[in-house]
Amino acid sequence: xxxxxxxxxxxxxxxxxxxxxxxxxxxxxxxxxxxxxxxxxxxxxxxxxxxxxxxxxxxxxxxxxxxxxxxxxxxxxxxxxxxxxxxxxxxxxxxxxxxxxxxxxxxxxxxxxxxxxxxxxxxxxxxxxxxxxxxxxxxxxxxxxxxxxxxxxxxxxxxxxxxxxxxxxxxxxxxxxxxxxxxxxxxxxxxxxxxxxxxxxxxxxxxxxxxxxxxxxxxxxxxxxxxxxxxxxxxxxxxxxxxxxxxxxxxxxxxxxxxxxxxxxxxxxxxxxxxxxxxxxxxxxxxxxxxxxxxxxxxxxxxxxxxxxxxxxxxxxxxxxxxxxxxxxxxxxxxxxxxxxxxxxxxxxxxxxxxxxxxxxxxxxxxxxxxxxxxxxxxxxxxxxxxxxxxxxxxxxxxxxxxxxxxxxxxxxxxxxxxxxxxxxxxxxxxxxxxxxxxxxxxxxxxxxxxxxxxxxxxxxxxxxxxxxxxxxxxxxxxxxxxxxxxxxxxxxxxxxxxxxxxxxxxxxxxxxxxxxxxxxxxxxxxxxxxxxxxxxxxxxxxxxxxxxxxxxxxxxxxxxxxxxxxxxxxxxxxxxxxxxxxxxxxxxxx
Amino acid sequence: xxxxxxxxxxxxxxxxxxxxxxxxxxxxxxxxxxxxxxxxxxxxxxxxxxxxxxxxxxxxxxxxxxxxxxxxxxxxxxxxxxxxxxxxxxxxxxxxxxxxxxxxxxxxxxxxxxxxxxxxxxxxxxxxxxxxxxxxxxxxxxxxxxxxxxxxxxxxxxxxxxxxxxxxxxxxx
Numbered sequence: 001x002x003x004x005x006x007x008x009x010x011x012x013x014x015x016x017x018x019x020x021x022x023x024x025x026x027x028x029x030x031x032x033x034x035x036x037x038x039x040x041x042x043x044x045x046x047x048x049x050x051x052x053x054x055x056x057x058x059x060x061x062x063x064x065x066x067x068x069x070x071x072x073x074x075x076x077x078x079x080x081x082x083x084x085x086x087x088x089x090x091x092x093x094x095x096x097x098x099x100x101x102x103x104x105x106x107x108x109x110x111x112x113x114x115x116x117x118x119x120x121x122x123x124x125x126x127x128x129x130x131x132x133x134x135x136x137x138x139x140x141x142x143x144x145x146x147x148x149x150x151x152x153x154x155x156x157x158x159x160x161x162x163x164x165x166x167x168x169x170x171x172x173x174x175x176x177x178x179x180x181x182x183x184x185x186x187x188x189x190x191x192x193x194x195x196x197x198x199x200x201x202x203x204x205x206x207x208x209x210x211x212x213x214x215x216x217x218x219x220x221x222x223x224x225x226x227x228x229x230x231x232x233x234x235x236x237x238x239x240x241x242x243x244x245x246x247x248x249x250x251x252x253x254x255x256x257x258x259x260x261x262x263x264x265x266x267x268x269x270x271x272x273x274x275x276x277x278x279x280x281x282x283x284x285x286x287x288x289x290x291x292x293x294x295x296x297x298x299x300x301x302x303x304x305x306x307x308x309x310x311x312x313x314x315x316x317x318x319x320x321x322x323x324x325x326x327x328x329x330x331x332x333x334x335x336x337x338x339x340x341x342x343x344x345x346x347x348x349x350x351x352x353x354x355x356x357x358x359x360x361x362x363x364x365x366x367x368x369x370x371x372x373x374x375x376x377x378x379x380x381x382x383x384x385x386x387x388x389x390x391x392x393x394x395x396x397x398x399x400x401x402x403x404x405x406x407x408x409x410x411x412x413x414x415x416x417x418x419x420x421x422x423x424x425x426x427x428x429x430x431x432x433x434x435x436x437x438x439x440x441x442x443x444x445x446x447x448x449x450x451x452x453x454x455x456x457x458x459x460x461x462x463x464x465x466x467x468x469x470x471x472x473x474x475x476x477x478x479x480x481x482x483x484x485x486x487x488x489x490x491x492x493x494x495x496x497x498x499x500x501x502x503x504x505x506x507x508x509x510x511x512x513x514x515x516x517x518x519x520x521x522x523x524x525x526x527x528x529x530x531x532x533x534x535x536x537x538x539x540x541x542x543x544x545x546x547x548x549x550x551x552x553x554x555x556x557x558x559x560x561x562x563x564x565x566x567x568x569x570x571x572x573x574x575x576x577x578x579x580x581x582x583x584x585x586x587x588x589x590x591x
Numbered sequence: 592x593x594x595x596x597x598x599x600x601x602x603x604x605x606x607x608x609x610x611x612x613x614x615x616x617x618x619x620x621x622x623x624x625x626x627x628x629x630x631x632x633x634x635x636x637x638x639x640x641x642x643x644x645x646x647x648x649x650x651x652x653x654x655x656x657x658x659x660x661x662x663x664x665x666x667x668x669x670x671x672x673x674x675x676x677x678x679x680x681x682x683x684x685x686x687x688x689x690x691x692x693x694x695x696x697x698x699x700x701x702x703x704x705x706x707x708x709x710x711x712x713x714x715x716x717x718x719x720x721x722x723x724x725x726x727x728x729x730x731x732x733x734x735x736x737x738x739x740x741x742x743x744x745x746x747x748x749x750x751x752x753x754x755x756x757x758x759x760x761x762x763x764x
Contacts, residue, residue, distance in 0.1 A: 118605060123616050127659045130604070147659065181601060181662045305653040308646065 005134045005165040006035040009098070012141040014041055015173045018069050020060060020434050021045065022053040026073020027113060028162040029100035045434060045463050048455040050077045052427040054084020055453070058093045059431025062414045063389055065218070067094040067148045068431060074100045075113030078120060083421060085155045086124035090418025091239060092216060094153035096144050097121075101161040104132060117159040126154030131161065134169035139177075146177045151184030152303040153216055184302060188319030188327060196274070196298045196315050197331040203272035203296075205347045206232045209255065209284075212239030212417070213277015213301060213321045220244065220410045222325035223276065229332060231340040233351055235263045237278050238402055242413040246406030252351065253360075256284040257553050258399040261358035261562060262351055264553065267292055268560040269350075275299045277321040280310040281418070290558035300324045358551070358564055360403050368576040369544040370520055372472045373400050376444060379470060380405045382527050388440040389414065389432045393425035393449030396478035396549045401444040423452025429467040430460055440468070440531070447473040448497055457510035460536040468530050469538050471503050474545045482548045485570055486563075507538035516540045544575035593622070594648050595674065595744045598637040598655060599663040602628050606660040610637065613658060619643065619651050623676075623741030634662065638743045667744045674744035677716045680726065683733035684710055692732055699725045710735060 020043045025033045047053040050072045057068030072081050078099045088095045102111040118128045127147050129140045144156040220243050227250045234244050235255040255263035273295045285291045299313040307316045362373040391414035392398040416424040429443035480495040504514030513533045517526035530537045551562040600606050614621050626637040655664045701715035715725050
């Protein structure tokens with residue numbers, strides 16, 4: 001069957017089961033958009049910026065586990081989507097990005113809207129292709145989806161020159177692919193798994209340290225079985241939240257720079273760390289030389305490069321988390337003698353003591369300004385029974401959301417961990433909402449982050465993606481301000497954002513709903529009101545400006561050296577001061 | 592420590608930049624790199640000379656293996672190997688130096704590829720020490736241009752004592 005490249009593109013996407021495409025047109029991809037206009041199988045969501053398209057594809061992928069797909073044009077379209085590709089690469093998000101390219105005969109001539117798409121994306125994609133012959137297009141698309149979704153997932157770029165989309169070629173969609181340089185290891189070494197089981201049985205103070213790999217491989221049930229069977233406490237990385245229930249008695253919460261006291265103490269004093277699909281990121285290890293000084297380390301990961309990159313590992317197991325844990329659980333099931341809790345009592349006594357010593361805490365005076373933690377905690381409590389999907393931007397609000405929003409299910413947490421991309425949360429939430437129109441999708445954002453992608457309000461309204469965006473509005477780049485308070489003597493260089501825009505009016509200007517919650521007594525009612533609206537909603541929550549996020553391990557510090565509250569020398573205005581913003585005339589303090 | 596890594600990779604557009612980009616992006620060292628197609632024209636062979644401690648070399652090997660266009664990675668220097676490099680040296684010769692230049696070339700069994708009234712172009716092939724030695728000796732004469740291929744290496748096959756071949760069993764009738 002002879003089809004044009006554009007038709008081959010469409011047919012191939014259908015064969016891959018793609019139901020949603022996040023897209024923004026341009027000159028060199030018009031032929032493809034023309035074909036998309038004449039079909040009904042794939043929903044095409046027009047975004048307002050290519051970065052938005054990229055993050056929506058990520059949100060779709062993180063919520064479904066399937067590759068998210070976006071289509072953008074050459075030149076600036078490509079450079080705009082780079083941030084999303086880099087973000088997806090850092091967080092192992094399966095994603096296929098199609099970019100337009102100038103006609104093959106003009107490549108390299110500095111043509112209008114030309115960019116070296118494969119060159120630009122090479123360091124931030126798992127792989128990329130430039131299609132030079134229409135007869136290679138179907139095979140290339142098959143390989144792109146295969147690479148994006150297998151092994152350690154990641155973004156793949158397919159660059160399609162204009163003439164390729166118009167040329168006619170034979171369409172034949174391959175059933176399978178084999179790439180000789182790509183053979184991920186799924187089954188862990190049986191011998192190493194046996195060693196790991198022995199180490200677990202011998203260990204007195206073990207800790208499970210689970211990461212995003214548990215989400216990607218769908219290993220939540222296996223982690224649960226392992227933890228319950230052996231009564232080993234569970235630390236989660238930022239990327240793992242939801243992969244193990246945050247309210248489970250074995251959960252110690254998030255570890256790392258802003259992790260809980262008990263999670264970090266447990267790592268530091270454990271004698272066996274069982275890392276599952278985590279990569280010993282610097283926000284987790286703190287000072288590498290003092291990381292887990294007394295522990296043996298088991299590391300299960302599908303990517304061999306993650307193992308021994310930052311930290312020496314005693315028992316490396318390369319393989320898919322789920323398959324390795326099934327094997328490990330099989331061995332342990334035969335060995336465990338039933339009274340694990342009893343045997344681990346001294347360790348659990350210690351953990352409980354740490355938990356009680358410094359639980360997550362904040363103070364919310366009744367008549368004072370709203371504390372960000374209070375808002376997030378209430379949002380969690382009021383939506384817990386609806387199994388929401390929660391996205392965040394990057395900064396203080398992200399860390400508070402990670403601490404207080406105790407997710408119960410995998411693939412419900414959308415956050416930018418590795419790259420730390422402000423502006424990620426809102427489009428990611430929309431991508432998840434597009435995948436699950438009936439579910440409650442919340443975005444917890446900061447006033448700094450949200451302003452990096454507010455243009456997508458138009459997309460949310462027109463495409464009827466009723467995400468609920470809570471803007472934790474402290475009129476600061478809060479995390480920057482926190483560091484300036486702690487390490488730069490309160491000199492707020494470029495961290496003050498002022499009291500603009502009016503987020504309620506901004507939302508209304510786009511046809512979305514806007515709500516402001518600025519009194520402590522209105523929090524519950526405001527949240528309920530927002531949840532009841534079946535349109536996109538921006539909920540502007542002016543909060544106490546100077547709240548800092550604790551616990552905190554200062555950069556380069558060791559995991560047991562946490563700051564737990566503001567140091568006494570830090571002077572800041574109290575939250576009980578009359579709130580200026582309520583009068584709408586909040587002027588930012590000048591230091 | 593210096594390592595010589597031999598890569599088999601897809602002979603495709605962009606493969607070289609994926610490998611080179613990996614080294615620059617992750618701050619690994621490249622001392623030399625040479626690449627050419629093999630008997631199978633769809634596959635290239637690349638030899639990279641790099642250096643680093645054991646941890647870095649382990650990462651380099653793993654990261655190279657992760658590159659999708661890379662089919663096979665071998666640290667040649669882990670076992671016995673032979674290496675060669677070719678250099679083309681254009682040496683400036685005053686009338687009184689011409690005989691000396693030829694003598695040096697002769698000692699190193701190097702070939703003179705081109706001659707002009709004021710220069711010789713000398714081709715030398717050998718291991719890195721030999722190439723460096725001739726460069727060192729020719730330097731006082733004045734080297735006008737120097738081009739080196741970078742090193743290539745291949746593992747030695749093990750030398751086993753000749754073993755008696757098992758005799759084919761007599762067929763029982």
